Amino acid sequence: MSFWLGLRFRLRTALNRQAADEETRAELADHIERQTRKHIKEGMDPATAARVAALELGGIARSRDDTAEVRSGRFLEQFAGDCRYALRGLVARPWFAITALASLAIGLGAGTAIYTVVNAALIAGLPYRDPSRLMSLSLRMPRQAPGDMIDMTWSYPKFVFLRDHQRSFASLSLYSPETVIATWGDGAQRLPGEAVSAAYFALLGATPQLGRVFSAEEDRVGGPSAVTIVSDALWRNRFGARRDVIGEVAIVAGVKHTIIGVMPPSFTGLSGDAQLWLPAVDTRDAASLTAPGAHNLQLVSRLAPGATIASAKQEVAALGVQLDATFPDDDGRWGAAAYSFDERRVNPAIRQSLELLSVAAVLVLLIVSVNLTTLFLTRSAGRQVEFAIRLALGAGRGRVARQIVTETLIVSVLGAVIGIGLAIAAVRVLATTLPVAAPVAVGSGLDFTRVSFAGVHVGAATILFALGAALVVGLTLGGVVASRVTGALQFDALRQGVTTIVARQPTFLRGGLVMIQVALAVVLLVVSGLTLASLQRTLATPLGYRTEGLLSVKITLDPGRVARDSAVALWREIIERVGALPGVQTVGAGDCAPIGDHCDGTSITPVGHGGAGRVAYRRVSPTYFRVLGTPLIRGRFFTEDEVAQRRRVAIVNRAAAREIWGNDDPLTTPIGGEPSPIDVVGIVDDARYGDLERPPEPAMYVPFRGARGGLFVRVSGDPASFAPSIRNAVRAAGPGHAMANVQIMRNKLRDATARSRLTAQIFTAFAASALLLAAIGVYGTLALSVAQRSREFAIRRALGADIPSLLGIVARQAVRLGGVGIVLGSVLAFPASRAIASVLYGVQPLEPRIYSQTAALLIGALIVASVAPVVRSARVDPRDAMRAE
């Protein structure tokens, strides 16, 4: 019962604070009055009696405080008071507040943003039904070296074979991201779309909000497939969200299609930005659908009940062997493989960038923690007299500690709020940049980057976590500072004055913290310097071809006509037709497009040489180099006759000439081969194909006579506007020729370098923050040290020392502090640089220039950090400084 009575009392006083205070005041007034009357009765004069009565109570204010102190609601009341006090203190020292808040905002903001991105890209579930049961299937194509296989897309006949023989999957769907040209009343529009099977939507767990998905009949080759499904966005933008849109006709890829369904807003397909869907069979012509070699479709599947990822992988590998037996290819033995969506989730380059960024974020957070500890320790050291006085006047030790913790809590929570704001802004930027940074999909690799980042935002859970982290930081920091202040210090502070006490703080602790900060900043600066240098070199190195005004389109020639005419003649016809289009300058063909394509390789031995050398093996038409803008160094290009007459001729690049021919001249030293050697007729400049961040590889070019390859078109004007006319020209040359999307090389190049650019930018941001934070940390320590030595400085100044000489003293101290940090950081940076070596182009991980620049930058920052304290101390009159003790 007593418990409930007590609780009721606490609640009443807590809830009605003002009334409770009023009551106490009235009660104490009553008490004093009675006591005064008693004293008067005992013979005192009234004035003295009143004074004595008040004194006996210990001063009304004090007694009231003590009473309130015991009161249950006191915690809240004091907390509010502490908050006000802390805020006043922060406002009074704006620079301290700004530094502390900025540090925390940067650290927590970076951490939150990176966590959000990593979570979206690697951890959070993909937005499909039961995504762990989804798999992606690839053909495996042999490369030159034995056992070296790469993933490849499917052709329709091979897909049919797999579909009809497998047991592991409940359903399978073709999938291909396509750029679709839709023609509306106001002109043509390029839309991101997808070519898919009827099973696609059910497989991913998507149901249309209006109408239906493709039927089995529409999925059949030769079926009534001129139908399309539109996205919610397209439905709203183009059709005004009309519900009667079903059954309307849209012109897609130049053909009338009936709209049969509208997908919900949440569904944008596997590509993450699909605006409309077409049956896969509708997007491929008859030639494509019957040619086993027309590989241009991806394959996704959902596991059947009972099947596991492992069992499915096994079955698909086994079926790959059967596939190879059914569709033999002279390239070597093909295979097939299945991957879980998680394995395919993010392409390895993005994954690596994200991992690097996580490490950088953790480093920055570490620096921030160190920085805050230094800042608060320095500040509390300056306030020890204040705390000592309060302890001496009877403030409880817990009370002082609580006040310190309140202050650190306020700073950390405010910092976190600002940091979360920063993170939200940063994630917005990243969410639009990262999908672009996803390099061109190679082979049959799915890339979910766009899907993952479709709706990425800083979630409520992340915000709560960041706030929680801020609370922990605030409490820990407050605990550390409070224990130092209330523990070590006693009334000594009063006797000895501030500087003595401060001097007794272990300076090696603060020095050590600054050192660690500087060291971490060095690591980040070195890493960012390396990525920047790498980016610079990537962008500065000539590609070996010009991307402006260059388009490419992959074509598989009509198999029936290849058998009748020759592939060479068919290509020539296409090149002539496209070349006749207005605005087209030159047209060529080849089997390997620069940027993102995987091409063949082979080993060659010049006649009379002992060893073989590996080269990339590319087949090109006579006009190819002129179209791409790859300069001829010596000799000549191929002639039409050489192509038509199947002459054994080759062109090599400079790298091949240098590395394989050495001192011999390729033009006079043919390549050994059966039945006769291959003459080298020309040497062209090096060009970077495949990965732009690697130096150009040795390459050998031979005349192109294949049935599959790319058409390269150089135009004047906006390349995008040429796509439809190029497609029409190819169709006119032969309706049986199968075409993929027209690609704009400039866009491919931009996308291929986006990742490096983004990585370099983020690292630079991190490194700049680290540098700033380290400078702040050094500044804090120096400011305190100057304050400690103000008397010494005053004496020096009285004796004639000028500011530069004082600055010299402090700067020397700064460089001494930072010097160890710089050395330590450089040592730590070695392994860090090695870790990022694989993403660097043309930069040695241990490049001395980067290290020396970093060290110079930091020493500069250290010196700048020492200016402000000295100037401030110089503004004080030496006499005041000497008297201050």
Added chain:
Amino acid sequence: MSEEHLALVPGTLEMLVLKTLSLAPMHGWGIGDRIQQLSRDTFRVNQGTLYPVLERLQQKGWVTAEWRASENNRRAKYYLLTRAGAKRLAAEQRDWARSTRGIDLILRTEG
């Protein structure tokens, strides 16, 4: 004030307040005054400590307070012993009796 007042035996103020209130409800000043009287001026209560103790006793639920008209028709805050307070007082008195007996025994031991 002729005789030197003793300070209260440390830790006994709570018990003495409870005892005083067990006799009759009383306001704060009266409690201090009453303790002084009852001890025949042996003890004098430090008035600054009295109110915090009353506050604590209320928190524990041993004492409640209400505003009442006092002798000369003014309002004063009267403290009342609760049932739990009475129990507490009994317990403290028992403990006190035991410990004084113990102390007595020690002090009377002849050397």
